[in-house]
Structures are given as structure tokens and as C-alpha cells.
Amino acid sequence: MNFLRYVSLLWLPLLAAAATFAAAEKPNIILLMSDDHGWVETGYNGHPYLQTPVLDEMAATGLRFDRFYSGASTCTPTRVSFLTGRHPNRSGAFKPNWSTRPEEITLAQLLQKAGYRTAHYGKWHIGTVKAGSPLNPGALGFDEWLSHDNFFEIDPEMSRNGAPPELIEGESSEILIEESIRFIDAAQAEDQPFLIVCWFGSPHEPYIGLPEDLALYDNLPEKYAKVTVSLTSLETGEGTRRPALEVLRERFAEITAMDRAIGTLRDHLQKTGLRKNTLLLYCGDNGIPSSGNFENPLRGQKGDVYEGGLLVPGVLEWPAVVTHPRVSSVPVVTSDLLPTLCNLLGISLPDRPLDGISLKPLLEDRPVHRPTPIFFWNYDHHAEMAIKREPYIDPAQQVGTTPLRKKQQGKFTRTFTNLKHPVIRESDYGGELAVIDNRYKLVVNGSEGTGIELFDIQADPYETTNLANEFPEMVEAKQRQLVRWQNSVLHSLTGGDYNP
Secondary structure, three states, X not given: OOHHHHHXXXXXXXXXXXXXXXXXXXXXXXXXXXXXXXXXXXXXXXXXXXXXXXXXXXXXXXXXXXOEXXXXXXXXXXXXXXXXXXXXXXXXXXXXXXXXXXOOOOHHHHHHHOOOEEEXXXXXXXXXXXXXXOOOOOOOOOOEEEEEOOXXXXXXXXXXXXXXOEXXXXXXXXXXXXXXXXXXXXXXXXXXXXEEEEEOOOOOOOOOOOHHHHHHHOOOOHHHHHOEEEEEOOOOOXXXXXXXXXXXXXXXXXXXXXXXXHXXXXXXXXXXXXXXXXXXXXXXXXXXXXXXXXOOOOOOOOOOOOHXXXXXXXXXXXXXXXXXXXXXXXXXXXXXXXXXXXXXXXXXXXXXXXXXXXXXXXXXXXXXXXXXOEEEEEEOHHHHHHOOOOEOOOHHHHEOOOOOOOOEOOEOOOEOEOEOXXXXXXXXXXXXXXXXXXXXXXXXXXXXXXXXXXXXXXXXXXXXXXXXXXXXXXXXXXXXXXXXXXXXXXXXXXXXXXXX
């Protein structure tokens, strides 16, 4: 026998074993995100009525982020930041139903190339999920998906791998976790590490609760019966007003059902021996909407750049690395997910501006001082629409197919928008802005019309005292930071990052 062939045959089994070991050492990754679940709405953050025993246990035994920020104050933009590590305005995803762009690079694409099996379940909302869409989960790195263009309730109609929508009976969070468990078992059978991005439809309005969950909130204070709130009618899909007592009971029931579904997932990871080396993250996508914004000490709500619009629950478990309970007050944001996973797995970062940082030192319990601030920008989309612009994506591909319970523009499906923006104009710099560092937060053009505001977030988390007049030099420095960052974002918006 040829000596080199003999040596090769001798080493092949060892090399195969080494490759299997390396694959086994890669952590499995499950990233969960809810829809409109604000910071205060957990037991561990002190909500007086909500029951979230699973999230409470995760917070008590894993890594609890006390300053976890959504990338934006509404859902579509946050989801783009979650997947790309970039501020959503860089790709024109300014607000709900403004899609991202096909040239964006997602964490799913990067992990897929690194040998991960990838799946998306639930709310997508950064483009359409139908077959042929350049923005469906398959086009952006997911091997399989059961997804919805927007939000959904009990018995949702969803698209599996781009097929026409199918009705799936059951509580929506439970459905997504059942799909996740099936995917986990298939990946484990093939000895492949996996990435699951599971985005719940709860607790977005209109609210529907199971009887057993509704019963938990039968005794909410009667004071809520005297207040009415605006939300969607389940009967018509149009706007209506209802007593807050009924609405909160249903909203809280949805959160508890979601919490229970997460518990089912954790139990399965434990039973299959996967929990130790699975990184499991849960966070919200923005603050509480007006229909549920009660018992909230934070200023503002969904849509605002105040803490009530941006601060969300954030907890992480990874027993192999986070070996003891910890609480972090370091400000982190959904844009940090992509650089963190790349750092953990030794994957090169995309060659374009990123707005997040790696949290690997934080996970490893090393001292962390955030080296760069977090920027927020509610772009003035009205100014964007005031100028005639060409669509960035074929409009036919932007027409959604999965129905939801809320009517918009006379229909129960959603159509997305993304526009070419070849030239930067002075009017592009408008909108609400904020910049947050380890201690201070500057708000510009806030929704309450108070002009320039500076807060010491560590000492004043509820943003009650404006320090702008006391620290004019700090205000000026942060405004300069904002403008430099806006220049970078607007360069990206022109498409400048795609053809360097």
C-alpha cells in the first residue's frame, strides 16, 4: 500500500472525530423576541399583577440585563437591527412596514456559512415571507421558516417556506415553540449546531387569551374599568375603544401564555441534554403601546425615544458559560447580537459599518464599559415621502400574503415600502434622536416637544430631570456625536456600503 495513502487512511477517522468534536463544541443558539413587551411587564421587574414565572427564573439563574434596549421604538426597525447589527435607517427600514434591503447581511447568513442549521418562526415584518421575495427568511439565511409578514393571534395563518398561508390551530406562542422543538430534534439527529430565531406575535394587540390564562387576571383593580383605551376590534379589524380592565386582562393572559411556551422550550433542552451548551436569549422589540401602558414608571411608550419606548426585558441563559446568576447594568442593544455571535464563533464581521458591539466579555463575566454609545433615530418618513423616489424593490414583491386581524388601508394583509435615496439632503437629518452612553442620555426633538434634554440615566432612570442647562459642553459634544453618526447612516442609506 502507498505510504501516503496508508497515513491518510489512518488519520481520516481521527480527523472526522475532531471535526465532530468541533461541531459539538459550537453552542446552539436560540433567540426569542416578543412583540410590544415592555420592560416593566415581568414579575422580576416588579410588575404588580403579571405572572411570568419562567422569565423570572431565567432572570434569577442566568444573566439579567437591566439596561437592554430595542434597536428602535417600533417593531420593523428593531428586527432589522437584530439581524444585521446595523441601525435600520441604514437600509431604509424607518418604521413598521418599511422593509430592509436584499444587500443587507444577516446573522443567519453568517451562521449558515459556518455550518449551522437555521430556522425562523413567527413574526418577520422586514419584508414579505412569500416564495420569490428577495427578503423572505430563506433569502436572508434561514434554511426553513414558518413565518408571518406581520403580527398574529390564536389560530394564525402563516407561510411555511414561502408557500401560500395555511391556518394553524392553537395558541400562537405554543405553535412556534412546537416548531422550534421539531427543528431542534432534527438538527440533533444530524449532529448539527442550530440557530433558531423565534419571534412571537404576543402580546401585540388585538389581544386574545386562553380561558385558563384569563382566569389568572380576573381580579385586576376596578380602577381600570373606568378608563377606556384604543385598539383593534377583533370583530371588524377597525379601531375601537374598550375598558382597560378587559384589555389588560387579555394582554396579560397573552404574556403568561408566551412565558409558559418558553418554559416548554427550556424543559425540552434540559430533557435532551442540550441546555448546557445552548445560548438562549429573550428580549422585547420595543416598549409598551398606549393600549397597555399602565403601571409603568418609565417615561414614554412605544414609538418614543424615551426609556418607555426603548427599554425592554432582556435575559440570557447559557449554563456552559454563564455559570452563576448575574445582573448587568451595562447598556446593550439588539444591534449587539450579530457582532457578539461572530466574536463567539470566530466569524469575520461584514465589511461595512456596524452599530453594535460584541458582548463576549460581558458573557464571560469580565469588566465591561461600553466603548461606543447607542444611537436611536425615529427618522422623519414624512419628509422621505414628500420627494418622489423610485422603489428600491419591485413593488409586486413587497405585497404581503399572510392575513392578520387588523385592517390597514382597507385590507388585512400588509404591503411594504423601501425607496432609493441617492442624494443626502438637509431635511434628511430631522426626526427624534437619542444617544446613550454608560451613564448619560441625550434626547433631541423628543415626542413631548421639550427640545434638548440630557438625563443621568443611572441616577434618574425615569428621565424626570433635564440636566441640559447644567452641562452645556456635554450636550454640545453629544450633538456632534449624533451628527457624525447621522452622516454615516445617510451614506449607508444612499447604498454606499454595498459598493465600497
